[in-house]
Structures are given as structure tokens and as C-alpha cells.
Amino acid sequence: MSDTLLTMRNISKRFGATQALKDVHFDVKAGKILALVGENGAGKSTLMKVLSGAHSPDSGAMQLCGKPYSPAGPHEARLAGISMIYQELNLAPDLSVEDNIMLGREDSVAGFLSRSEQYPRVRDALAKLGHPGLKPHTLVRELSIAAQQLVEIARALVFDSKVVVFDEPTSSLTQHDVRHLFKVINQLKEQGLGIIYISHFLEEVREIGDEYAVLRDGESVGSGSLEGTSEEDIVRLMVGRDVNELFPQVPHTPGETVVQISNLSGEKIPRKVELNIRRGEILGISGLVGAGRTELIRCMYGLDPIRTGQVKVNNIDVRPTPANMIERGIGIVSEDRKQEGLAQNCSISDNITFSNLAPYSSFGLLNLNKRYQAVLKWMQKLQVKAHSPEQMLVELSGGNQQKVALARVMHQEADIFLFDEPTRGIDVGTKSEIYRQMGELAAQDKAIVFVSSYLTELLAVCDRIAVMSRGQLLEVRPRADWTEESLMSVAISGEAL
Numbered sequence: 001m002s003d004t005l006l007t008m009r010n011i012s013k014r015f016g017a018t019q020a021l022k023d024v025h026f027d028v029k030a031g032k033i034l035a036l037v038g039e040n041g042a043g044k045s046t047l048m049k050v051l052s053g054a055h056s057p058d059s060g061a062m063q064l065c066g067k068p069y070s071p072a073g074p075h076e077a078r079l080a081g082i083s084m085i086y087q088e089l090n091l092a093p094d095l096s097v098e099d100n101i102m103l104g105r106e107d108s109v110a111g112f113l114s115r116s117e118q119y120p121r122v123r124d125a126l127a128k129l130g131h132p133g134l135k136p137h138t139l140v141r142e143l144s145i146a147a148q149q150l151v152e153i154a155r156a157l158v159f160d161s162k163v164v165v166f167d168e169p170t171s172s173l174t175q176h177d178v179r180h181l182f183k184v185i186n187q188l189k190e191q192g193l194g195i196i197y198i199s200h201f202l203e204e205v206r207e208i209g210d211e212y213a214v215l216r217d218g219e220s221v222g223s224g225s226l227e228g229t230s231e232e233d234i235v236r237l238m239v240g241r242d243v244n245e246l247f248p249q250v251p252h253t254p255g256e257t258v259v260q261i262s263n264l265s266g267e268k269i270p271r272k273v274e275l276n277i278r279r280g281e282i283l284g285i286s287g288l289v290g291a292g293r294t295e296l297i298r299c300m301y302g303l304d305p306i307r308t309g310q311v312k313v314n315n316i317d318v319r320p321t322p323a324n325m326i327e328r329g330i331g332i333v334s335e336d337r338k339q340e341g342l343a344q345n346c347s348i349s350d351n352i353t354f355s356n357l358a359p360y361s362s363f364g365l366l367n368l369n370k371r372y373q374a375v376l377k378w379m380q381k382l383q384v385k386a387h388s389p390e391q392m393l394v395e396l397s398g399g400n401q402q403k404v405a406l407a408r409v410m411h412q413e414a415d416i417f418l419f420d421e422p423t424r425g426i427d428v429g430t431k432s433e434i435y436r437q438m439g440e441l442a443a444q445d446k447a448i449v450f451v452s453s454y455l456t457e458l459l460a461v462c463d464r465i466a467v468m469s470r471g472q473l474l475e476v477r478p479r480a481d482w483t484e485e486s487l488m489s490v491a492i493s494g495e496a497l
């Protein structure tokens with residue numbers, strides 16, 4: 001008997017001029033974790049949207065548990081046994097854990113199961129996840145991201161899912177929560193479910209996955225067992241060539257202090273931060289999720305109110321407001337590109353150039369051709385996958401939108417860059433290009449603040465690294481004085497080793 005749960009054959013999907021999927025073949029086995037990898041825009045999300053009924057394919061066929069499967073929409077897919085756990089969780093924050101878990105489970109006479117029938121099922125699902133603190137009556141908005149993710153997984157269990165898709169599930173989790181999540185995923189696997197795991201972190205893929213499937217430009221280019229397959233082999237399949245330097249080094253020399261932060265406190269966090277940022281330097285900021293890294297750069301930029309403190313730019317006191325900071329040459333790429341920074345219904349050109357139209361304007365007229373050529377260069381530099389600079393942002397894959405956010409701030413010709421998780425959701429090939437761009441900015445005497453949860457990249461590209469813990473900035477040391485262990489230990493214990 002075959003242990004194949006799901007087969008997708010010859011799946012094709014076109015959006016206007018973009019052939020997002022072309023004759024894709026994809027198999028998921030019971031009790032296996034299949035890593036789905038590929039560059040930004042390779043077609044991973046589109047393939048998963050076909051699987052989950054959000055898109056209907058132009059051609060191709062699917063089978064689930066040996067039977068033809070063609071869901072009319074996401075709800076039908078869920079009832080058939082396909083569950084999706086996205087990065088941006090899909091829960092109702094004002095409903096309880098229990099109500100969220102049961103939402104859409106309309107298989108009782110009255111439309112919903114009665115509460116007394118619901119309870120044991122919910123408790124059973126939560127017990128399987130090994131998280132006793134997750135109470136059925138708690139409101140979802142009161143839970144941490146990791147606990148909310150477990151609610152989504154419990155929903156998958158209550159729906160008797162056959163295949164569960166995890167789309168970049170660890171990007172907002174602490175190390176501790178990642179470990180717990182991996183345990184839970186392995187439990188699901190042991191129960192015979194088929195798991196699809198999407199991630200740009202190949203270390204993670206190798207740790208959790210049994211098998212891999214690679215998409216490139218919408219086509220299946222390789223699949224097999226992860227045992228005996230190296231990271232280099234996978235990168236080669238993804239990119240279509242060898243990527244020699246994952247962390248390119250551009251020589252640069254840190255110079256004088258350009259920003260001085262003293263006694264900076266936000267409404268809750270950060271607390272009493274003292275920090276100097278230098279020209280020609282990449283300054284990393286490490287710490288656990290929730291330690292106050294994002295809040296620090298938001299307060300400094302004037303996006304969040306401050307309670308106390310002073311920010312000096314080039315030795316001049318500046319009241320932190322976005323307008324003041326832009327005027328002083330400070331650019332930011334925020335962690336939440338959907339809420340801030342990018343206009344989804346505008347073109348790539350507009351998004352990249354809105355904050356600096358001067359190079360293309362004369363006598364009040366915009367030279368569109370000049371702008372088109374300039375944007376094309378930025379797109380090539382950061383490998384933005386789109387068919388034209390005039391394409392709407394909303395049509396780009398998540399990672400390609402992130403590249404546009406980075407191109408926008410670099411195009412703004414800022415002097416000081418605040419990057420909050422700039423490589424999140426970005427494929428390995430482009431990550432290395434972003435590190436190089438940062439190095440080049442530092443070589444041009446710009447100052448770069450680089451907030452990241454990915455210790456490997458901080459240790460590879462920063463000159464100094466600061467660690468935050470519980471709202472405080474604890475230690476700033478040259479990169480050579482840190483290791484992954486010491487960074488982690490300070491972040492967790494709040495004390496230097």
C-alpha cells in the first residue's frame with residue numbers, strides 16, 4: 001500500500017503575464033516532513049494556495065488519500081483535511097481559544113457543536129500539544145505569538161487534518177518556542193500526518209525535514225531525501241548556480257559617532273537606553289522576540305512615543321518624529337512592511353521613488369523614462385522578481401515586497417539606516433546581496449543599525465553587536481568578542497557572561 005497522502009500533478013497557474021506555476025509535480029507522504037524551498041517568487045505560496053483552495057489551477061490534478069481532490073474554496077479544503085499555518089496567524093483575537101479552535105467546524109445539527117461536546121475535543125487537542133497553560137477560555141489576544149500558533153495547530157487537529165502546511169512558522173518565535181514547535185511538528189508526523197514545511201532557513205529545513213522539493217521559476221527542479229543532501233546542493237537547485245559567498249565582506253572602517261542616544265525610554269520598553277551609532281559601521285542589535293529591539297528603533301525614529309531621553313544626530317538634539325528624522329537623513333525599514341512603509345496598490349516604481357523624486361524632476365515635471373531606468377537598476381541589484389517596474393506591489397511575492405522596502409530606503413539616499421529584520425522572508429541568494437549592500441553603505445561612511453533574530457548573520461556581517469533583554473540594552477561589544485552562545489546567554493539571562 002502506498003504511503004502517499006497527497007499528489008499534485010502538472011499543476012499550472014498564470015497571473016496575467018506571470019507564469020507562477022508550470023507543470024508542477026508534488027507528493028506528500030504520511031508521517032514525513034517535506035520541506036518546500038525556493039527563491040522569492042518561485043511559486044511556493046501559489047502552490048500552497050492551489051492546495052488550500054484559495055486559487056484554482058489553470059490545469060493539473062490533485063489526489064488526497066487516493067481520491068480526486070479539487071476544493072472549491074479554503075473551507076472545503078479544510079474540511080477535506082488540509083490545514084495551513086501561516087506566518088500571519090488567522091485567528092479571531094476577541095474570541096476564546098476554544099471558540100477559535102472550533103470556528104468553522106460546522107458538522108453538528110445546529111451548525112456548531114454544543115459547548116459540552118466541544119470541550120473534550122478542544123481539551124484533547126490542547127493536551128496533544130503539551131501546553132497546559134493554554135486554557136480554553138482565554139482570549140486569543142492575550143496569548144503570545146507562540147501560543148497563538150499552537151491554537152492554529154489545535155484547529156488542525158480538531159479538523160482531523162491529513163496534511164498540515166507550515167509557512168515560515170518560526171520567524172516570530174524565540175529559540176525556546178522554536179524548540180517546542182519542532183517537538184509538536186514531530187508529534188504530528190508520528191501521528192501519521194503529512195507535513196509541508198516552507199522556510200528560507202536551510203539550517204532549519206535540514207534539522208526538521210525528511211524530504212525536500214525545490215521550485216525554481218514556477219517549475220519543479222528537484223526533490224528527494226534530505227539525508228545525504230547538503231545545503232549547497234539545495235542552494236544550487238534553488239538558484240540554478242553555485243552561491244560562493246553567503247556572507248560577502250566589503251572592507252569598511254568605523255568612524256566618529258553620528259547618533260547619540262541617552263536615557264531613552266518608551267512608554268513601557270525600551271528602558272534607559274544608552275547607545276552610540278558610528279559612521280561606517282554596521283551595528284547589530286540582538287535579543288529575544290519582545291526584548292525591545294523594534295521598540296528601540298521605533299522610539300528613536302519617533303514612530304512610538306518616548307517617556308524620557310535624548311537623541312542627538314551629528315551633535316544636534318533632535319526631537320524624535322519621522323519628519324525630523326527624514327530631514328536628518330535617517331531611513332527605516334520597519335519589521336511590519338504591510339502596515340508601514342509600502343503602498344500595496346501602487347507600482348514598484350512609486351514605492352521605490354516616492355520619498356525621493358528629486359533625481360527625476362525638473363521644472364515640476366517628472367521624467368518617467370529616467371525614473372523607469374533607475375528603478376530597473378534597483379530591481380536588478382536586489383533581484384526583485386517582477387515583469388516590470390510598473391507592476392503593482394500587491395502582485396509580488398512576500399519576499400519581493402521586502403526587497404522593494406529595502407530598495408526604497410536605499411534610494412532615499414539616507415545617511416543613517418535602521419533595518420528591522422531586513423532579511424526576514426528573503427531567499428539565501430538575495431540575503432547575500434543585502435549583506436553586500438550593507439557593507440557597501442558602510443564603506444560609503446553611512447551608519448547602519450541592523451536588528452535581527454538570526455544570530456549567524458549578525459555574527460557574520462556586524463562590526464559591533466548590542467544585546468537587549470527585557471527592554472534594556474545590556475552589552476555592546478565588537479563582533480569578535482561574541483559567539484552564538486554568549487549572545488543567547490545574555491539575551492536569556494539578562495547578564496553578561
Ligand SMILES: Nc1ncnc2c1ncn2[C@@H]1O[C@H](COP(=O)(O)OP(=O)(O)OP(=O)(O)O)[C@@H](O)[C@H]1O
Binds near residue numbers: 042046385394400
Ligand atoms: N495575485 C497575483 N497576481 C499577480 N501575480 C502574482 C499573484 N500572486 C503571485 N503572483 C506572482 O507569482 C509568482 C510566484 O509568487 P509566490 O508568492 O507563489 O512566490 P513564493 O515562492 O511564495 O515567494 P516568497 O518566498 O517571496 O514568499 C511571483 O512572480 C508573483 O509575483
